[in-house]
Amino acid sequence: MSKLNRRKFIRDAAMASAGFFIVPRHVLGRGYVAPSDKLNIAGIGVGGKGTSDLWEFAKSPNVNIVALCDVDDRQAKQSRKNFPNAPYYKDFRVMLEKEKGTIDAVSVSTPDHTHFVATMAAMQMGKHVYVQKPLTHSVYEARMLTEAARKYKVVTQMGNQGASGDGVRKMQEWYNAGIIGNAHTIYVWTNRPVWPQGMGKPKKTAPVPAELDWDLWLGPAPWEDYKDGYVPFNWRGYWSFGTGALGDMGCHLIDPAFKTVGLLYPSEVECSTAAVYEQMWTPSSYPDSCPLASSITLRFPSKDGKSKIELHWMDGGIRPDRPDELLPDEPMGDEDGSGGVIIEGTKGKMMCGTYGSNPRLLPLSRMKSVNVKQTLKRVPEGHYLQWVNACIAGYGKNELSSSFDYAGPLTESILMGNLALRSWQLKNASGKFAGRKTLLWDAKNMKITNFDEANQFVKREYRNGWNL
Known part of the structure; x- marks a missing residue:
């Protein structure tokens, strides 16, 4: 050849x-x-x-x-x-x-x-x-x-x-159309935790199961010996590994309000916790564990900068007062009342269940008289496939429901609630609980400006070998 x-x-x-x-x-x-x-x-x-x-x-x-x-x-x-x-x-x-x-x-x-x-x-x-x-x-x-x-x-x-559901988008359309006016107060609640919280870490060391690499499971967390009670589920209730009821459900429940009202970073946060040993409004005596129940208030600057929007988070069985507009046989939030969101505005209220499900105007009779045109694109392919399609299309080509540009600030706001909870659990030298105050947040610099001890919870230290 x-x-x-x-x-x-x-x-x-x-x-x-x-x-x-x-x-x-x-x-x-x-x-x-x-x-x-x-x-x-x-x-x-x-x-x-x-x-x-x-x-x-x-x-x-x-x-x-x-x-x-x-x-x-x-x-x-x-x-x-x-x-x-x-x-x-x-x-x-x-x-x-x-x-x-x-x-x-x-x-x-x-x-x-x-x-x-x-x-x-x-x-x-x-x-x-x-x-x-x-x-x-x-x-x-x-x-x-x-x-x-x-x-x-x-x-x-x-x-x-x-975040990819129709419910969240319908609430946004109602709000953008001015149906409830300007939002000023938001209530969010869940029945979580459904795992142990409000107690100390397990104390008894146990043999590591042969199938588990305990060192890798700990990853960046501080070293401690293996104990029964962490794997595979109950780690959620301990600050070393989990983020408690708020971290578990906040991204599902606060998301509808965050999107609808257009929130970004809070300027203030305060909280109360229920201790397992007293079942009353006192700080937990177990600083390693997320509290049995909590009530957290986040305040966000309004878009006009002239007022603040209050978001009240409740977990562990605590719920907001039932709106006067709801009839006795009408469910609040989810069908079983286990979780939900209520947004109060200057002209009315709206409500939904977990994941933005079943959005409703209050009173429910308003649903018959309000007809708002669809202005936002729906996601019929769902949350997973939306991301897959965006990956194939390439960076910046497709719209996403919860890209990090959105999910990052949402997560920061949610974890600000946990920062307040952990600050509440601190004890000062006199033995008094030090966290009984409104914490002021400088979002740009990621710093609490009026209680320096709280800043230890903004960023954590990683175990050797896990720094990036």
Whole structure:
């Protein structure tokens, strides 16, 4: 074969090979997705909520689940069964390095205390990220992820699925149309926690289960010996790992109000807690644990800068007063009353359940007379597929319901409530509780300006080996 013919052969073979990957869909047939159009997703934390997250992504014909990571083989069992061809790792850092040429995007569904380190590591490698709520464990981490998403130009979404629902958008349309006037007071409540809180950490050391890598599970948290009572669920009630009832449900419940009214960063926060040993309004004597119940007030500057909007959060069975506009047989919030949102304005009130479900004007009779035109685009594909499509389209191309530009400030506001709770639990040298005051927040500099002891909860220290 001549040199010229040999070159032509190599060129034609290369073109044919390349054409296999970029052949148009209409040639391949209806319903077929070219390999180059698929999003390769890796899961970090693939048990519990991570199991269902990956399953939701896998429903899309545009997705490959290409790698799995979990520190507990017991928790990972179902996902490994669902995706038997995906290599399995225990350390996400090892997975990201070994699979960096394969992975396009990462889904993070670990306990709260590991969200930041896993997400930031993926973003620094240019991977798109979907992160379960709350976005982070601390206020500082939320700000850092928000800024990193812009820096690395990756597509982001927090896992508060209700943010893509029709209910939230209908409430926004009502509010934008002036149906309830200007909002001034918001009530949000949940029946959480449904795990132990308001008690000390477990004291009895236990053998580490063979399937669990305890050192990796702790991740950036301070070292402590393994104890029964943390894994796989009850870590939520301890400040070292979880963010309590507020962190668990705040992103689902506060989101409708945050979006509807257009909130950003609070300027003030204060709280009260219920202690398990007294069942009354006193600070908890267990500073390592989230309180049994809490009542938190966040104040946000209004858009005109002339007034403040108060958001009242309640958990552990505490609920706001029933609106006068509700009839005795009409449910408040969710059908069973376990959670909900009420927004009070200068011309009326609106209400919804958890995830922005079943939005209603109060009194309910107003629903018959109000007809507001749809102005906001709906998300029929759902929260998961919205992110998948945005990843495939590329950074900045598609609208997202809870990108870090939105989810970051929302998470910061929610974690400000936890900062107040932890400040409330502090004791000063005289033995008096030091947190009985309104904390003033300088959002730009991420600093409490009138109680310096509270600033220790803005940012946490990481265990050696976990700093990014």
